[in-house]
Amino acid sequence: MLAKALAKESDTTVLEVSGSEIYDKYVGEGEKNVKAVFSLARKLAPCIVFIDEADAIFGDRGTGSQRTSHREIINEFLREWDGMNDLSAFIMVATNRPFDLDEAILRRLPRRLLIDLPVEADREAILKIHLKGEELEDSVDLAALAANTPFYSGSDLKNLSVAAALACVREENLTAIAAAAAAGEDSSALSRTLTYPEKRVIGKRHFDIAIQEISASVSEDMSTLVAIRKFDERYGDRKGRKKKAVMGFGGGKEVGEESARVR
Numbered sequence: 001m002l003a004k005a006l007a008k009e010s011d012t013t014v015l016e017v018s019g020s021e022i023y024d025k026y027v028g029e030g031e032k033n034v035k036a037v038f039s040l041a042r043k044l045a046p047c048i049v050f051i052d053e054a055d056a057i058f059g060d061r062g063t064g065s066q067r068t069s070h071r072e073i074i075n076e077f078l079r080e081w082d083g084m085n086d087l088s089a090f091i092m093v094a095t096n097r098p099f100d101l102d103e104a105i106l107r108r109l110p111r112r113l114l115i116d117l118p119v120e121a122d123r124e125a126i127l128k129i130h131l132k133g134e135e136l137e138d139s140v141d142l143a144a145l146a147a148n149t150p151f152y153s154g155s156d157l158k159n160l161s162v163a164a165a166l167a168c169v170r171e172e173n174l175t176a177i178a179a180a181a182a183a184g185e186d187s188s189a190l191s192r193t194l195t196y197p198e199k200r201v202i203g204k205r206h207f208d209i210a211i212q213e214i215s216a217s218v219s220e221d222m223s224t225l226v227a228i229r230k231f232d233e234r235y236g237d238r239k240g241r242k243k244k245a246v247m248g249f250g251g252g253k254e255v256g257e258e259s260a261r262v263r
Helices: 002-010 029-044 068-082 103-107 120-130 142-147 154-182 204-213 223-235
Strands: 013-017 047-051 089-093
Touching (some): 029 047, 120 142, 120 154
Parallel strands (some): 013 047
């Protein structure tokens, strides 16, 4: 989503790359695929080369479990990457495990941004996007719903909205079957004689059911989330990072991010 938004703002083309499109069962084909990606990027310039799940391609070569083909693919990426400096191409990667990336790859990523879990105001805005076009009862308070869904990601909120809509559909189906049975008509759920509202109306009770069905996929004490935030504090570009002590001359003095940065 972020890559597409960036491409729209900059009026450029997005070239999406995944590990399954790079790796091949034949020796040497992976390197050819890497060359093909950058060759296409040169033709599409200006463009954004977006590499999703980058840890699947750029895993640390220092671990003994990595195969020779994996090393060769990373080496080819690095060679092609360095040759993109004179082109109007922007390389953007996304990963849930930045601490697993190879050090040479990290050095070629000057900006490292953490997309953290949405806060309460963000969750309310995300719910409004997913529920756009839906008819809601007056009892539905999206602000209160956002407050009651801590640690929910954007994907969790999407699943929550879908679950609430399905709960509404199930309720309408049961209501139609009960009305048909009371009128002595065919009460089968597959009957064409059943009548439904023109448009579903989602109420608070449907979201209450959805919250019971859909829980947050992450928690504050997850080891992966803790590791990601530690990585961001050490290597990330977010403002307000903890101040670091200067080693060597002037040691013991604390300096801010800007004064410690090499210009």
